[in-house]
Amino acid sequence: DAGVTQSPTHLIKTRGQQVTLRCSPKSGHDTVSWYQQALGQGPQFIFQYYEEEERQRGNFPDRFSGHQFPNYSSELNVNALLLGDSALYLCASSPTGTGGAYEQYFGPGTRLTVT
Amino acid sequence: ILNVEQSPQSLHVQEGDSTNFTCSFPSSNFYALHWYRWETAKSPEALFVMTLNGDEKKKGRISATLNTKEGYSYLYIKGSQPEDSATYLCAQYNFNKFYFGSGTKLNVKP
Numbered sequence: 001d002a003g004v005t006q007s008p009t010h011l012i013k014t015r016g017q018q019v020t021l022r023c024s025p026k027s028g029h030d031t032v033s034w035y036q037q038a039l040g041q042g043p044q045f046i047f048q049y050y051e052e053e054e055r056q057r058g059n060f061p062d063r064f065s066g067h068q069f070p071n072y073s074s075e076l077n078v079n080a081l082l083l084g085d086s087a088l089y090l091c092a093s094s095p096t097g098t099g100g101a102y103e104q105y106f107g108p109g110t111r112l113t114v115t
Numbered sequence: 116i117l118n119v120e121q122s123p124q125s126l127h128v129q130e131g132d133s134t135n136f137t138c139s140f141p142s143s144n145f146y147a148l149h150w151y152r153w154e155t156a157k158s159p160e161a162l163f164v165m166t167l168n169g170d171e172k173k174k175g176r177i178s179a180t181l182n183t184k185e186g187y188s189y190l191y192i193k194g195s196q197p198e199d200s201a202t203y204l205c206a207q208y209n210f211n212k213f214y215f216g217s218g219t220k221l222n223v224k225p
Contacts, residue, residue: 099211
């Protein structure tokens with residue numbers, strides 16, 4: 001079992017550009033959550049996908065959008081990048097229906113740098 | 116937005132010392148609390164999931180307690196080892212979302 005995987009590992013983008021980050025959940029998990037971790041802070045919840053729908057959303061602007069595919073993998077898209085979007089983006093997966101309340105597994109993250 | 120706080124922010128101890136950290140969270144509408152251990156360049160790893168007031172959980176030298184009425188959880192490490200060096204995160208699950216603290220960074224010197 002490969003666990004939760006994310007790609008790419010690192011990414012450098014310019015202000016105003018768009019970026020797509022990818023996540024494959026742990027085998028048997030169908031719920032994917034995305035988090036942003038800025039330097040010196042804890043992870044902040046962006047949104048959660050279940051059955052290809054956004055189920056919950058944190059306090060992030062519409063520039064942050066996502067998608068979940070039939071195989072449960074997910075993408076996080078960020079448009080019109082700002083310097084403040086520089087962060088580590090973590091993906092987490094959890095089993096059906098629990099939203100992660102009792103079980104959540106994290107990937108290693110994608111480090112995004114916006115210049 | 117729920118405010119989950121962790122203290123201390125960082126901790127430096129000698130090998131063999133026992134240590135503990137605190138996670139404070141809003142006590143109303145409590146559902147679950149997670150503790151994670153996060154080593155540099157690795158994925159956060161789940162340590163404990165706690166749901167009931169008075170819960171005590173143990174994994175080897177690490178244990179945790181939960182008080183939902185007063186809104187805090189303690190994580191204890193007995194006889195710290197250099198391999199315990201990591202950031203320890205707590206997260207409250209509430210209103211179908213996770214709210215993380217900013218973590219306690221533990222450094223154990225040999």
